Amino acid sequence: MNTRILGGIGIAALAVVPLLGLGNYHLHILITVLIWGFVYTSWSIMGRFGMVSLGHGAFLGVGAYVATMLWNTMGLSPWVGIPVAMLVSMAMALLVGYPCFRFRIVGHYFALVTLALGEVVRLTIVGLRDQTGGSLGMTVTGVPEGTSLLALQFGDRSTFFYVALLVWLGGLVIWRLVDRSMLRYALEASSEDEDAAASVGVNVTRAKLMILMISAAMTTLGGALYAQYQMYINPETVSGIAISLQIVFAVIAGGLFTQLGPTVGAVFTLLLAETLRVTFGHDIHGLDGTIYGLLLVLFIIYMPKGITGSIMAGLTRRRRPTPAAAPAE
């Protein structure tokens, strides 16, 4: 109840942000946080069940490239192109996921398979140079008037802010729906013991495929949204290993098991990247990657529940000063 009121206030506060007359830069930061917050949420929907994907860039790439190519070459509106891209991603997830889950490729081995998937998509984009522009990337053809609902292009940043806000909220809603579904129990059980889960009646393969496809479809939407916002895409920035790993890092930093964890991760990584960029410029190449890696290690050792998880653990501890004294009725 309390959290619902807090949530309402939070959403209302976010909704008036563009009216505050923020400059373009700050609005840009906020939109970026919302888009990546949504992507990270999409990853964590699956990642929280021990299904660590190191290749979600694959789905981002499909979202960005399929929607953009359909628009650029055939003039097909992203309103159609995005669902098409989501279907492509889900088919890809099915193709890779089914054999993995059927033959119990879990843990590190699953992570390696997804890592390969991300690379396959990236190399495919690079390889299809004539269609995709290869490593040089691709520009989304702009509409002459600058703003068009049909083309999902908005010259004005604050309109795009609302689009991103809606999508991000949608991601949180899906997170909550999954959290309250039997699918969650099925997946938690499967992540602990597949045999035991199967013997209480969980179709482990199906449950895992479902969550992978949900996660893939959402990530694809995130990729397409990113393309619509940036108006320029590049295989490295949507499907590179760096992006796939950044997703994992951000979610672990923010908190894997809480609804807002991935968003907090997005804020954290973005602030970090911006601070590094402003302080050091582009002088020291690879500095951000080094710091990410270092922080990731520190987070895993000292804050395995991430920022939000640690804050919540702290709050419960304060509310109940002596946790050991809780009697068993």
Next chain:
Amino acid sequence: MLEVRNVSAGYGSFRALFDVSLEVRAGEAVGVIGPNGAGKTTLLRVISKIIAPTSGSVVMEGQDLSRVPAHRVVEMGIAHVPEHRRLFPRLTVEENLRMGAFHPEARRRHAERLDFVYELFPRMKERRLQMAGTMSGGEQQMCAIGRGLMSGPKLLLLDEPSAGLAPVIVQQVFSLVRRIRAEGYTVLIVEQNIQQVLQVVDRAYLLEVGTIKQSGPSAELLASPEIRRAYLGL
């Protein structure tokens, strides 16, 4: 109710069961006894389809299980309480029990089943919000049996319910098994604790290195000179 016909099974090139046949009739409690490594657990795993037999078949109420996948076995009325309990340690007791009523048919009657299990194991009600992995071994065993009962099974498979428990707790677990029997469940129980289990079941099969060596009513097996010498140390 359950018929195991000439089942052979193994892991890779290792064969654990050779041509095993047994039968459980409705309302019975049947034991499979034998030493470590005799293939007792493998037998239960074959019945609940966690592993596939290399030959032979398992028939539940006239239906051949060979084409039924593991997650559908529960719907056929078979609940497997696996060896070492295999709870989901980071889920609460109640969540573990809920998992037992996972399939849609059982989910509909979930509240009613939960009441039944809590009535049977009041301790579980006290601990309902505790993480299952933090309970004592005996409590975890209760929780595992409770999880099995949540699906409203016709046949309960118990794999070594006494394993790793203190002697006092073992007594408690066996008296629970007796109560579950009294509730009308058909039980197939696998045990190393031969003396105890023979006091709970009607009949038993002695399994040694993958083959059935002896079978009969409990009293008869308890009196059998070979069993007394080899297993009871008398």
